[in-house]
Each structure stands twice: as C-alpha cells, then as structure tokens.
Amino acid sequence: xxxxxxxxxxxxxxxxxxxxxxxxxxxxxxxxxxxxxxxxxxxxxxxxxxxxxxxxxxxxxxxxxxxxxxxxxxxxxxxxxxxxxxxxxxxxxxxxxxxxxxxxxxxxxxxxxxxxxxxxxxxxxxxxxxxxxxxxxxxxxxxxxxxxxxxxxxxxxxxxxxxxxxxxxxxxxxxxxxxxxxxxxxxxxxxxxxxxxxxxxxxxxxxxxxxxxxxxxxxxxxxxxxxxxxxxxxxxxxxxxxxxxxxxxxxxxxxxxxxxxxxxxxxxxxxxxxxxxxxxxxxxxxxxxxxxxxxxxxxxxxxxxxx
Amino acid sequence: xxxxxxxxxxxxxxxxxxxxxxxxxxxxxxxxxxxxxxxxxxxxxxxxxxxxxxxxxxxxxxxxxxxxxxxxxxxxxxxxxxxxxxxxxxxxxxxxxxxxxxxxxxxxxxxxxxxxxxxxxxxxxxxxxxxxxxxxxxxxxxxxxxxxxxxxxxxxxxxxxxxxxxxxxxxxxxxxxxxxxxxxxxxxxxxxxxxxxxxxxxxxxxxxxxxxxxxxxxxxxxxxxxxxxxxxxxxxxxxxxxxxxxxxxxxxxxxxxxxxxxxxxxxxxxxxxxxxxxxxxxxxxxxxxxxxxxxxxxxxxxxxxxx
Numbered sequence: 001x002x003x004x005x006x007x008x009x010x011x012x013x014x015x016x017x018x019x020x021x022x023x024x025x026x027x028x029x030x031x032x033x034x035x036x037x038x039x040x041x042x043x044x045x046x047x048x049x050x051x052x053x054x055x056x057x058x059x060x061x062x063x064x065x066x067x068x069x070x071x072x073x074x075x076x077x078x079x080x081x082x083x084x085x086x087x088x089x090x091x092x093x094x095x096x097x098x099x100x101x102x103x104x105x106x107x108x109x110x111x112x113x114x115x116x117x118x119x120x121x122x123x124x125x126x127x128x129x130x131x132x133x134x135x136x137x138x139x140x141x142x143x144x145x146x147x148x149x150x151x152x153x154x155x156x157x158x159x160x161x162x163x164x165x166x167x168x169x170x171x172x173x174x175x176x177x178x179x180x181x182x183x184x185x186x187x188x189x190x191x192x193x194x195x196x197x198x199x200x201x202x203x204x205x206x207x208x209x210x211x212x213x214x215x216x217x218x219x220x221x222x223x224x225x226x227x228x229x230x231x232x233x234x235x236x237x238x239x240x241x242x243x244x245x246x247x248x249x250x251x252x253x254x255x256x257x258x259x260x261x262x263x264x265x266x267x268x269x270x271x272x273x274x275x276x277x278x279x280x281x282x283x284x285x286x287x288x289x290x291x292x293x294x295x296x297x298x299x300x301x302x303x304x305x306x307x
Numbered sequence: 308x309x310x311x312x313x314x315x316x317x318x319x320x321x322x323x324x325x326x327x328x329x330x331x332x333x334x335x336x337x338x339x340x341x342x343x344x345x346x347x348x349x350x351x352x353x354x355x356x357x358x359x360x361x362x363x364x365x366x367x368x369x370x371x372x373x374x375x376x377x378x379x380x381x382x383x384x385x386x387x388x389x390x391x392x393x394x395x396x397x398x399x400x401x402x403x404x405x406x407x408x409x410x411x412x413x414x415x416x417x418x419x420x421x422x423x424x425x426x427x428x429x430x431x432x433x434x435x436x437x438x439x440x441x442x443x444x445x446x447x448x449x450x451x452x453x454x455x456x457x458x459x460x461x462x463x464x465x466x467x468x469x470x471x472x473x474x475x476x477x478x479x480x481x482x483x484x485x486x487x488x489x490x491x492x493x494x495x496x497x498x499x500x501x502x503x504x505x506x507x508x509x510x511x512x513x514x515x516x517x518x519x520x521x522x523x524x525x526x527x528x529x530x531x532x533x534x535x536x537x538x539x540x541x542x543x544x545x546x547x548x549x550x551x552x553x554x555x556x557x558x559x560x561x562x563x564x565x566x567x568x569x570x571x572x573x574x575x576x577x578x579x580x581x582x583x584x585x586x587x588x589x590x591x592x593x594x595x596x597x598x599x600x601x602x603x604x605x606x607x608x609x610x611x612x613x614x
Contacts, residue, residue: 184396185535186532208516209516209529218606219606220516220529220606220607225518262609263609300607302567304600
C-alpha cells in the first residue's frame with residue numbers, strides 16, 4: 001500500500017536554548033518519509049533539491065522503501081535552507097534565514113509510477129501547488145491529508161480555502177486553527193473549519209498534545225511528557241508521517257482508527273524531538289516504536305469502573 | 308467518610324473578555340465543598356467570613372451535607388474580597404483588588420467534632436497556617452492534599468517546604484511547578500518536587516489538562532474541549548474537590564484510583580467554568596456528572612489492538 005508524500009527536502013540550521021547545529025538535513029517530506037516508512041512501503045516522494053543535497057541521504061531513504069523518482073535534482077541551484085531559533089518554551093521560534101533556492105521553482109509532477117496511490121500527504125506548500133498535485137491524480141487517492149501554515153492563511157486565503165474542499169484531513173496547530181476560523185475556542189474553530197471541506201481536523205498543540213475533530217466527535221491525544229525536548233523541528237511532520245503511515249498500513253480511515261493513528265503519530269513525534277533533525281528517526285526500531293506506544297496507553301489509561 | 312476542607316469563603320468580582328459580575332460568592336473552600344459534597348458526607352468546612360457573608364449561603368452548603376461548625380463569623384469585619392480580570396486566553400489574569408479583611412486574622416481551629424477526619428484538603432493559604440492545621444489533628448488524616456500559589460513560593464519558601472514534608476498530594480499549576488523546582492521540563496520538575504515530600508504531584512495545566520506524577524509513573528488527563536470557557540474562577544478548587552471527593556468515596560488512595568479521581572476532578576472543573584462563580588455547581592445532578600465523566604472516557608479512548 002503506497003503513500004505519496006509532497007513536500008520539502010532541505011537544509012536546516014537550528015538553535016535551541018541549549019545547543020545549535022550547522023546545516024543539517026531537514027524538510028517536511030524528509031520527516032514524513034522517515035516516520036511513515038516504518039509502517040508501509042513504498043513511500044513515493046515528490047520534492048525538489050539542489051546540487052548540494054547529499055546523494056547518500058536519498059540512498060538512505062531508498063533503503064527504507066522510499067521511492068525518489070519524484071525528487072527533482074536541480075544542478076545549478078542550492079537546496080532550500082531554513083534557519084531558526086527556538087525560545088525557552090520550545091513551542092515558539094524565530095526564523096533567522098529563509099533561502100528558497102530551488103523551492104522558488106517547485107512545480108511538482110506526479111510520476112506515472114506514482115499514479116497508483118491510496119494515501120496522499122501534502123506537506124506545507126503554496127496552496128495552489130497542493131491543488132495542482134491533487135489534480136494530477138487520475139484516480140483520487142482514498143485519503144488526502146494536508147498541512148499548511150500561517151503564511152498561506154494570511155497571503156493566499158482563497159487558494160487555501162479551495163484546497164480545503166479537496167482534502168479529507170486538515171492538520172494545523174492551535175493558532176492556525178484560530179486564524180482560519182476567527183474563533184478563539186478550538187471547539188468553535190473546529191466546527192467552522194469542518195464546514196469548509198475537510199471531514200477530519202487535527203489540531204496540534206505541541207507539548208500539549210493534539211485534538212481530532214470529526215462531525216460531533218472529538219478525541220484528545222496527549223504528548224508524552226519528556227525529560228527534555230531537545231529539538232522540536234520536524235515534530236509536526238513526523239506526527240503526520242506516523243499518522244498516515246498507520247492509516248495506510250491498516251487500510252482503515254474510520255474515526256476509531258484515526259484515533260489510534262494519532263497516538264502512533266504522537267509516539268513518532270516524541271522520538272523526533274529527542275535529537276537534532278531526523279537523527280533519532282533513523283535510529284529507532286519497530287520494538288522502540290511499540291514500546292513507546294505502550295507508554296502512551298499507560299499515560300492515558302484509567303479505570304472508569306471505579307467511579 | 309468525612310473530608311475536612313480548610314480555605315477561604317469570600318466574595319469575588321470577575322471580569323472576563325465577554326462579561327463581568329458584581330460581588331458574587333467565591334473562595335477556595337466554597338468551590339471545594341460544592342464539588343466534594345457530590346461524593347461524600349459530611350464535608351467539614353474550616354473558614355472565616357465577615358458580617359456581610361449571606362447566611363443563606365451557609366445554609367445552602369449545610370443542606371448539601373457541609374458542616375459549618377468550623378466557619379468563624381466575624382461580626383465587625385467584612386469577608387475576604389478579590390477582584391480580577393481575565394485575559395483572552397482565560398489562563399492568565401490580573402488581580403485588581405485584594406481586600407484581606409477577615410482573612411488577615413484567620414487562625415483556623417479544628418473543632419473537636421472534626422477530629423475524626425480521613426481526608427484533609429488544605430486550600431491555598433499561608434503555609435504556616437496549613438502546617439498548624441495539620442498539627443491540630445490528634446490522628447493524622449489518611450490523606451492530606453494541599454494547594455499553594457506563586458505568592459507563597461516567593462515569600463515563604465522555607466515554611467512551604469516544611470509543609471511539603473507533611474502532605475501526601477501537592478496540587479500546583481505548571482508555572483508553580485517550574486518555580487518550586489527551578490526546572491522548565493515538567494518531568495524534571497516533578498522528580499525534584501517528589502523528593503521534597505509529597506508522594507503524589509498533580510500539575511494543573513488549565514485548558515491543557517493535568518498531569519499526575521508518583522514515583523516513576525505519570526498519568527495525563529485532558530481538559531474537556533469546551534465551546535466556551537465562561538469563567539475559570541474556582542476551576543482549580545473545584546478540580547481539587549472532585550478529586551478528594553472521589554478518593555474519600557472509594558476509600559482507595561492507590562495510584563490507579565488517583566487517575567480516576569483526576570478524571571472526576573476534571574469533569575467537575577468542566578462544569579465550574581460554564582457559568583460565573585459556583586453557580587453551575589449548584590445546578591448539576593449526579594446524572595450530569597456521570598454523563599460528563601463518560602464524555603472524558605470518549606475523549607481519550609482509543610483501540611490499541613489496531614496498532
């Protein structure tokens with residue numbers, strides 16, 4: 001069962017209150033692929049990189065069952081580069097540098113070999129590009145999940161609303177949900193957003209967990225309380241990768257299974273933040289993932305028969 | 308099975324971004340008593356009020372099984388009065404007025420009739436007074452739960468640390484846990500605080516739920532996502548009342564039952580915020596409480612067999 005992933009593969013330089021990196025591998029599609037490849041093969045990657053992107057990084061992904069036919073390598077430009085600095089709470093950050101480089105020309109083409117795709121993950125990109133990707137599929141994927149960000153909510157609201165009508169699941173954080181809906185209450189925000197198109201809304205709250213809304217149902221998944229959040233970069237994309245990976249593996253897009261998928265996504269994200277970049281995602285085994293999911297069960301289980 | 312509650316009974320005037328009140332009934336012991344009296348009788352109240360406190364409020368509590376032998380009425384002073392204004396997020400607030408009035412003389416005496424007490428709830432008070440209350444019991448209560456606040460952490464840290472060594476459960480919010488421990492990570496903060504005396508630590512995170520720590524165990528309870536938080540005043544005390552009420556009712560102070568008690572406390576707090584002051588707590592029935600607890604079960608239940 002295949003998942004097609006569209007997003008960035010890039011370099012990041014990260015400063016936290018505790019440490020900093022030089023340029024390391026990043027990008028939304030990188031994190032999604034590392035997370036999702038634990039659950040299904042192939043992951044069909046669509047992205048764009050420059051001449052400076054290490055070939056061994058692509059090989060590494062291929063060895064994990066990630067197809068890179070859809071990754072364009074531009075020989076005379078550099079890869080997308082982002083640099084940022086996190087505040088003490090690790091939930092907020094300042095962007096220091098954004099060098100679009102190859103991303104300015106990103107016009108993703110869905111390879112013929114990717115047409116057989118049941119699950120589509122649209123990373124945070126220009127809404128018009130997200131729409132164009134969806135329209136290239138001759139058969140609509142069974143489930144389309146999209147991410148977005150405040151920049152597009154502010155600069156391309158009409159394009160964004162058009163994409164909302166074409167997807168099944170929208171993934172945003174709490175401030176984005178408030179911005180899209182104009183409602184402070186997340187419950188009211190969700191009601192408005194679900195009328196805009198998506199059947200499911202996931203509101204990510206960082207260290208405070210995530211909420212899933214569908215019709216009148218709501219589910220809450222906590223984030224695992226960690227001794228230390230070392231680097232939150234990519235945690236949202238890793239969450240998305242675990243979420244869609246579990247759905248694709250189980251072939252079940254019911255609300256009940258989406259709840260489990262959110263726990264899987266939260267577990268994957270809890271690994272991501274333990275080291276800089278996708279490093280920790282490269283190290284973990286299936287046994288590690290299963291153990292982490294058991295910790296989530298422990299974290300929220302209580303005996304209602306005692307009431 | 309009895310619960311002794313020590314804390315304020317007072318007047319509040321509240322401004323939220325959406326509405327405001329004149330003087331209404333408030334105080335930590337008021338909220339604890341309204342919540343806990345749904346679960347056990349008697350609630351043994353220890354507090355102090357002025358000549359202006361409405362007798363019908365005390366009668367109302369008595370009708371709910373709250374003993375008021377320990378509530379001193381001062382005939383020539385006014386009741387404690389607090390006024391505050393909430394910010395848009397409803398998690399932060401500015402104090403506008405604090406008139407201590409009778410509270411300046413509060414020297415709580417445990418009535419002889421309260422000596423048979425298994426559960427003791429120490430509301431937020433001067434730490435030395437909390438200590439003095441504990442020391443008045445000839446037989447140590449089975450479980451002592453205490454609340455505190457940033458003011459005492461800053462102004463009476465040594466007295467506070469002394470009380471920590473005398474209690475079983477400490478209830479604080481996330482910023483207080485960080486302040487007490489000097490650790491930003493709540494996991495690290497909990498490890499330090501549990502070494503200071505309390506066997507159990509509950510970290511309240513407002514709309515983001517609550518964490519329970521005990522030895523190496525951690526449990527997370529969400530707050531119910533609400534359409535609207537109308538007035539958060541008293542939510543923490545109501546949580547405490549539901550928590551200790553459930554424990555006293557079930558006579559079980561194991562970690563497993565404390566998890567359930569936190570869900571019960573969260574359910575009670577979710578009612579409290581629906582109207583100004585303790586109004587909503589006066590209205591709800593046992594059926595309402597059971598229904599609300601079922602909503603919490605729905606909110607966090609997922610099927611791990613699907614992983």
